[in-house]
Structures are given as C-alpha cells and as structure tokens.
Amino acid sequence: MRGSGVAIVAICGLLLAGCAGTPESIAANDPLEPMNRAVFGLNEKFDHYVELPIAAVYILYMPKPLSTGLNNFLGNLDMPIVFANDILQGEATRACQALGRFALNTTAGLGGFGDVATRHGLPYRNADFGQTLSRYGVGEGPFLVLPIIGPDPPRDLAGDIVDLAIDPITYLPTGAPFFMRAGVTVGVHAASPFQTTARNIVLRQALQKNSLDPYVTMRSVYRQIRAEEIGGGYPADDNESGK
Numbered sequence: 001m002r003g004s005g006v007a008i009v010a011i012c013g014l015l016l017a018g019c020a021g022t023p024e025s026i027a028a029n030d031p032l033e034p035m036n037r038a039v040f041g042l043n044e045k046f047d048h049y050v051e052l053p054i055a056a057v058y059i060l061y062m063p064k065p066l067s068t069g070l071n072n073f074l075g076n077l078d079m080p081i082v083f084a085n086d087i088l089q090g091e092a093t094r095a096c097q098a099l100g101r102f103a104l105n106t107t108a109g110l111g112g113f114g115d116v117a118t119r120h121g122l123p124y125r126n127a128d129f130g131q132t133l134s135r136y137g138v139g140e141g142p143f144l145v146l147p148i149i150g151p152d153p154p155r156d157l158a159g160d161i162v163d164l165a166i167d168p169i170t171y172l173p174t175g176a177p178f179f180m181r182a183g184v185t186v187g188v189h190a191a192s193p194f195q196t197t198a199r200n201i202v203l204r205q206a207l208q209k210n211s212l213d214p215y216v217t218m219r220s221v222y223r224q225i226r227a228e229e230i231g232g233g234y235p236a237d238d239n240e241s242g243k
Contacts, residue, residue, distance in 0.1 A: 030143040030219065039145045040215050046148060047201050055201070069113035075124050076105045077188060081163050085127040088235025089135050097122050126229065130159030134230045143219060151222040172194075 025033035058067070079102035086095035101117040101124070108116045118124065133155050134140075141154035152160065164170055170178075170185045204221075208214035 028049075028143070028219070029140075032142055032144060036143060036145040037215050039147055040218065042147060043145070043150060044214075052201050072105065072109065072115045073112045074107070074188070075115075076102060077169065078124075078126065079105075080128045080168050081166060082125065082164050085129055085132045085163075088129075088132045089127065091127075094127070096126070098125070128159055129162040130156035131230050133159055133177070140226075151219070151226075156226070157216075 025031055030036065079098050083095050083098040083102065086092075086098055101122040103113060104117040104122065105112045105122065108114070115124075138155050140156065144153050144156075144157065145152070146152045164182060164185055167185050167189075169188060171180055172181065204218065208217050211217040
C-alpha cells in the first residue's frame with residue numbers, strides 16, 4: 001500500500017490553498033510547483049541524512065535470509081488489497097492469482113516469510129485503488145509531492161486512504177482505537193524493505209546527478225513508472241497527463 005495518513009491530507013489541504021504556479025508549471029499539470037519543489041528539497045535531505053544511512057546499515061548487517069523473509073512477509077500483507085482492487089478492476093484471473101499467492105505463502109510459506117508462490121508461477125504483482133480509479137477514467141490531478149512520502153497526486157492519495165480502509169490489518173485488534181489501528185497499518189506498509197529503498201535513492205541520485213533540473217527529472221520518471229504500473233507493464237495512454 002502506498003501509505004499516507006489523514007493528518008497529511010489536512011496539512012496538504014492547507015498548503016494547496018496558498019500555492020500558485022507559473023504558465024510552464026500549469027502546462028506540465030504542476031500548478032503547485034513552488035510548494036512541490038520546496039518539499040522535494042526537504043525529501044532529498046531526509047533521504048540523504050536519514051533513509052540512506054539506515055538502509056546502508058540494514059544491507060550491511062541484516063542477515064540475508066532474515067531480510068529476504070521480511071521482504072516476503074511485507075509483500076504478502078499487500079495481497080488482500082491487491083485482491084480487492086483486482087476485483088474492482090474486473091480482473092478475475094489476476095484476483096484468483098492474488099488470492100492463490102496469499103493462501104500459498106501464508107500456509108506453505110510460514111506466514112508469508114517464504115515466497116513459495118513465485119516458484120509455482122504466482123509472482124508478486126501490485127494493484128491499488130489509485131490504479132482502480134484510473135481504470136474508471138479518473139485523472140491523476142495536479143502533481144503533488146508530500147513530505148517523506150514523495151510524489152502522490154490527489155487520485156493516488158485518495159487511493160491510499162481507500163486502501164487503508166479495505167486493509168484487514170486496519171481492523172485488528174478489534175478493541176483498539178481506530179486511529180491507532182490505522183497508524184499501525186500505515187507503519188506496516190510503509191516499512192518497505194530497505195534494500196529497495198537504498199537502491200531507489202542511489203538510482204535517483206545517479207539519474208539526477210547530471211540533470212539540469214533534478215525536480216523535473218523526478219517528476220518525469222515518477223509519471224513514467226506510475227503509468228506503467230497503471231497500464232499493467234505497458235506505457236499508459238494520455239489519461240496519465242492528469243487531465
């Protein structure tokens with residue numbers, strides 16, 4: 001799940017009201033560019049001084065079997081969300097594959113720490129409510145960069161909230177306050193394996209090193225990756241322009 005919280009939505013709502021873009025940024029469907037650039041700069045510092053050092057320690061000192069098991073476990077927790085969105089997208093075959101992967105890894109994979117399903121032709125594949133909204137013709141909306149989370153345009157931010165609501169983890173344990181349970185769910189899904197985090201940061205820094213405008217490069221790369229996710233691995237059509 002591409003996790004985010006209700007508090008972030010409220011903060012962003014306040015920020016949106018005070019931002020205005022140039023004609024160039026509006027043409028790029030980025031009318032909030034001044035704010036986005038400021039947040040992007042803060043995120044770069046956070047990546048450099050916080051995430052990357054933690055990721056480096058994780059890679060160097062975490063035993064490989066343990067880190068692989070954690071990667072598998074967190075991926076397995078995504079499967080109920082993937083299944084629900086496959087159903088909503090009318091992808092019956094993919095929904096059955098997601099359900100089969102979850103059942104196989106949860107049982108034979110000892111709670112998801114082992115990835116038995118991939119060896120049986122059921123590899124991990126993501127589906128989220130942002131994709132579902134896109135399938136029904138909802139554009140991404142104005143480009144938006146959130147603190148720490150990074151790029152998360154309004155359609156996908158709304159999708160994050162719906163995914164949070166349909167995630168079974170959100171409702172466990174039943175006696176705990178809702179916001180506490182929701183916070184735990186966000187934390188679980190935000191705890192993506194640090195191997196991937198480190199590689200993404202290094203690749204992004206390498207990509208932007210010779211770029212005249214790292215922010216524009218980031219925006220372009222994000223949209224390309226997200227378009228392929230929504231298109232099922234194929235380049236998306238013009239609906240990803242946000243219009």
